Amino acid sequence: MRIDVVSIFPEYLAPLELSLIGKARQDGILDLNVHDLREFTTDKHRSVDDTPYGGGAGMVMKAEPWAQALSTVAAARAGDAARKPVLIVPSPAGERFTQALAHELAGEEQLVFACGRYEGIDERVIEWAEEHFTVRPMSLGDYVLNGGEVAVLAMTEAIVRLLPGVVGNPESLVEESHSDGLLEYPVYTKPSSWRDREVPPVLLSGNHGKIAQWRRHQQYRRTAQRRPDLLAEFDAGNLPRADRTAL
Numbered sequence: 228m229r230i231d232v233v234s235i236f237p238e239y240l241a242p243l244e245l246s247l248i249g250k251a252r253q254d255g256i257l258d259l260n261v262h263d264l265r266e267f268t269t270d271k272h273r274s275v276d277d278t279p280y281g282g283g284a285g286m287v288m289k290a291e292p293w294a295q296a297l298s299t300v301a302a303a304r305a306g307d308a309a310r311k312p313v314l315i316v317p318s319p320a321g322e323r324f325t326q327a328l329a330h331e332l333a334g335e336e337q338l339v340f341a342c343g344r345y346e347g348i349d350e351r352v353i354e355w356a357e358e359h360f361t362v363r364p365m366s367l368g369d370y371v372l373n374g375g376e377v378a379v380l381a382m383t384e385a386i387v388r389l390l391p392g393v394v395g396n397p398e399s400l401v402e403e404s405h406s407d408g409l410l411e412y413p414v415y416t417k418p419s420s421w422r423d424r425e426v427p428p429v430l431l432s433g434n435h436g437k438i439a440q441w442r443r444h445q446q447y448r449r450t451a452q453r454r455p456d457l458l459a460e461f462d463a464g465n466l467p468r469a470d471r472t473a474l
């Protein structure tokens with residue numbers, strides 16, 4: 228997978244050189260390229276923003292530097308030239324980024340992230356970009372950040388960890404939160420007794436059927452307590468009757 232990120236703060240993306248994402252880059256699984264938007268300005272002040280038409284507080288990111296930057300990235304296309312790369316524009320007004328979207332995007336050959344700042348990017352950039360990209364305004368969540376970089380860090384990690392060869396044991400991707408519509412079950416490790424708190428005995432029983440049943444019940448119980456909204460989508464018919472009545 229090739230990922231290109233355009234930002235006025237390229238150093239914000241430095242954490243993508245670390246840990247599993249950094250190793251994916253070293254292993255050739257991920258080709259990550261970070262571009263400084265100011266490299267695509269032409270004035271001596273390297274201007275990337277200006278005052279908003281119609282008035283209002285703050286500044287808006289100018290269109291031309293973005294068009295120059297995104298045209299450069301589009302020219303460095305990875306994979307099938309017939310398939311437009313996906314341009315993800317982090318925005319508080321975007322579609323909600325979810326685990327399902329992470330899986331969908333992990334199937335793409337190239338992703339481009341446009342990290343806005345200030346009050347956002349001139350809307351004409353989004354319209355223009357449709358010629359070269361499949362444009363996806365996307366939100367990390369229902370709260371306000373100062374720019375797109377934090378969202379890109381989170382989205383990149385969520386997507387890249389799903390690529391084959393990135394996490395050591397692909398099995399670990401199967402039972403984590405949101406992978407099956409429920410939150411994950413609680414986990415424990417040695418010692419079995421810690422500050423007078425014991426590991427649930429079923430986990431020490433060696434009875435894999437009982438352990439699986441207990442874990443499923445814990446997933447459902449946690450989801451009902453912490454994220455009832457997810458249960459609205461989850462097919463309760465997947466849960467054995469015994470677990471439902473025991474909630």
Ligand SMILES: N#Cc1c(-c2ccc3ccn(Cc4ccncc4)c3c2)n[nH]c1N
Nearest residue numbers: 317318343344367368370371372374375378
């Ligand atoms: N993804 C995501 C986001 C953002 C976000 C993303 C990109 C930009 C660029 C500029 N800003 C600042 C701003 C702009 C307009 N309204 C309010 C704040 C951003 C915020 N905020 N909250 C999220 N979940």
